[in-house]
Amino acid sequence: MFVTCGKMEVAREFFEKMELKDVVVWNIMISGYASKGDLNKSLNYFKGMKLAGVQPDRVTWNSIISWYSQKGQFEEASNFFFKMRALTEFKPNVVSWTALITGNEQNGCSYQALQVFSQMIMERVMPNSITIASAVSACTNLSLLxxxxxxxxxxxxxxxxxxxxxxxxxxxxxxxxCRIVKVARRKFNSIKQKDLISWNAMLADYAEKGCREETFELFNEMKSLGVEPDVITWNGLITGYTQNGDGIMALEFF
Incomplete structure (x- = not known):
């Protein structure tokens, strides 16, 4: 509770008073400090855990790998990942692989993200939705249709x-x-429960391609279904038409 509420010092006081500390409570402290960006303290608890004779589990390793990846410190994340692969009791799972993939993709290293994804598939680790979405985003960034x-x-x-x-x-x-709007529209139409992200993506894409009629048709359909545009909707339309050289439409949406 205290870790979740950001009261790390209070959590630490309770932790220090505990006579018997299992792997779960060590993981709470490790991930807690990591989530606050204090990787030094997180690593200190990781080392202290092993000195206390408590063996780290997959959750422990994944916490460290995830936070190094999110901070863009891929060398450190990879080092922990390969140390984890060398273990006999368990191996990296989908969470471990996805941490490296999303970390690379979010920090502008799309090519490296795809390399890790390819290796993951070769090792027959089944991806989850976050893995796939990150890999597809990496393809989008690199225009690898x-x-x-x-x-x-x-x-x-x-x-x-x-x-x-x-x-x-x-x-x-x-x-x-990647210049294939029709396929995107078919995929968009196949989504049964569309959220605002779905509508915003399709509208922004139409705007970038200068598809006036399709943009207004989709925009009106969106509003008729009770989905209200947000600032991302408007910015996507304005930016899209500006980049397409259609200043009049951009100003109209502004």
Whole structure:
């Protein structure tokens, strides 16, 4: 409770008073300090845990890998990842792999993210929706349409995640940015429970391509279904038409 509420010092006081500390409570302190950005203290607890004779579990390793990845410290994240792979009692799971993939993708290292994703698939670790969405986003950033299609095909072939909203939104974003708007619209139409991200992605893509009629049709459909545009909707439309050289439309939406 205290860790979740950000009261790390209070949590530490309780932790120090505990006579018997199991792997769960050590993990709480390790992930707690990591989530606050204090990796030094997190690592100190990681070392203290081993000195106390408590063996780290997969949750412990994943916490360290995730927070190094999110901070863009990939060398450190990779070092922990490979140390984890060398263990006999357990190996990296989908959370471990996804931490490296999303960390690379979010920090502008899209090519490296795809390399890790490829290795993950080769080792037959089944991805989750976050893994797939991050890999597709990496393809979008690099304009790698063929790679994006292969990931899309993988989802269809394995009959997993193809209808997941997070995956669907990433695919809706991929195809228009690779100049294939019709495929994006088909994917958009196939989403049963669209959220605002789905609508915003499709509208921004239409705006970037200068599709006036389609933009207004989709915008009106969105509002008729009771989905109210937010600042991202408006910014996507304004920016899209500005980049397309249609200043009049950009000003109209402004």
């Amino acid at each position: 063929q790679h994006g299609r292969e990931i899309h095909a993988y989802c269809i072939k394995t009959d997993r995640l193809v209808s997941d909203l997070l995956v669907a939104n990433s695919l809706v974003d991929l195809y228009p940015k």
